[in-house]
Amino acid sequence: MMDRSNWISAFLMLWLIICVGSSPFSVVVHMSSKVGLPAVLPCSVASHLEFDQTPHIQWHTLSYSVFERMGPEQFQGEAYRDRADVPEELLVRGNCSLFLQDVRFSDAGIYDSYLVYGESNIKNRIFIQSVHLAVIDHKAIKSVEIGADLILDLYTYQAEQVIFQNSNETDWTVLWEKDGVINKKGHLKKRDNKLILSRVTASSAGTYKILDSEGLALSTVKVKVTEPVLTKETETLQKQSALGKATMSMPSLNLIALFLTFNLMLQMN
Known part of the structure; x- marks a missing residue:
């Protein structure tokens, strides 16, 4: 039998799991992109921004730093050079979505986004969400x-x-x-x-x-x-051509009549 303190601890742990699992900032978003095409990994921090605050956003995978932006200043990871961006004009409105160009198979995996805040010497991060990217052929x-x-x-x-x-x-x-x-x-x-x-x-x-x-x-x-599909016009022309050739190969009616008359005269004589 569990004592009262253990029950309370278990209940608090269960409540924490439920709350974290139901938070929109902890849900893993699943998406896919075909190789070579662009992909947009969604992210929003509008509810976390203060008035006139310049957002500082970081995107990471388990192995790499992908992209970081604070205002006009940005950093791109080596594996994502000239391919990753969080547009500044979107970020100031709370849209921290990561734009990837020319997606590669090696880009597949989980991407985590963070909101960075604090003084220059002391920085803290708020985890926003994870996005799982699948890359298909x-x-x-x-x-x-x-x-x-x-x-x-x-x-x-x-x-x-x-x-x-x-x-x-x-x-x-x-x-x-x-x-x-x-x-x-x-x-x-x-x-x-x-x-x-x-x-x-x-x-x-x-x-x-x-x-x-x-x-x-x-x-x-x-x-x-x-095989090539013939159009109606082509079929008509071919039939007309074949008919013309057949007509040319047949003896004329006048020649046939002359031949029959000649044979008849020979029989009478």
């Missing part, structure tokens, strides 16, 4: 007509290589490498952030994977190659 199925162009989105400058597996084979072939000379098909062209395969043939059907420097698939595209 791109997947697509495309259907392309023979003779048309296949466009593959690279999505990000992280793209280092494109490999291809024909529908009837098990081996993978390197078709393209960033800043390299590999171009197996001879008609691969990089334009902006896209890769263009010109004049698709039946052998172009299969699976295309875009890989990063670690060999991870940024994108997987399954391509089906189909």
Whole structure:
């Protein structure tokens, strides 16, 4: 049997767990982003700000310091150089959301945000919330007509290589490498952030994977190659052309009549 003091301690601990777990500043926010795209990790400190106060915000992962801002002054972690920001114009209104550009697989994980306060020599932090970011790859199925162009989105400058597996084979072939000379098909062209395969043939059907420097698939595209679909105008022209050829190959009615008359005259004689 627990004595009165133990019951009180247990009750207080349970109450603390319930209160902390129900606080909006302790809930882990789960979100996902596709690799190469931007992501916004939500955060708000409006209820904690005093009048004319300049917020001082920090974002951290378990292993890295991601971003820190106080007014115009900012700090970016090395792994997030030129990719992370908490816009100052939003922060002064209490929006401390972290903006990430060109999301990488290595960005996946839990991010903690803090409000920093206190004098210059004595700083304290208030934990705001945690955001769990999942980073996923791109997947697509495309259907392309023979003779048309296949466009593959690279999505990000992280793209280092494109490999291809024909529908009837098990081996993978390197078709393209960033800043390299590999171009197996001879008609691969990089334009902006896209890769263009010109004049698709039946052998172009299969699976295309875009890989990063670690060999991870940024994108997987399954391509089906189909016969060109004729428009009604094209079908009409083809039928007219075929009919014209058939007509030209047939003897004229006048010639047939002349032939029959000639045969009849020969029989009468």
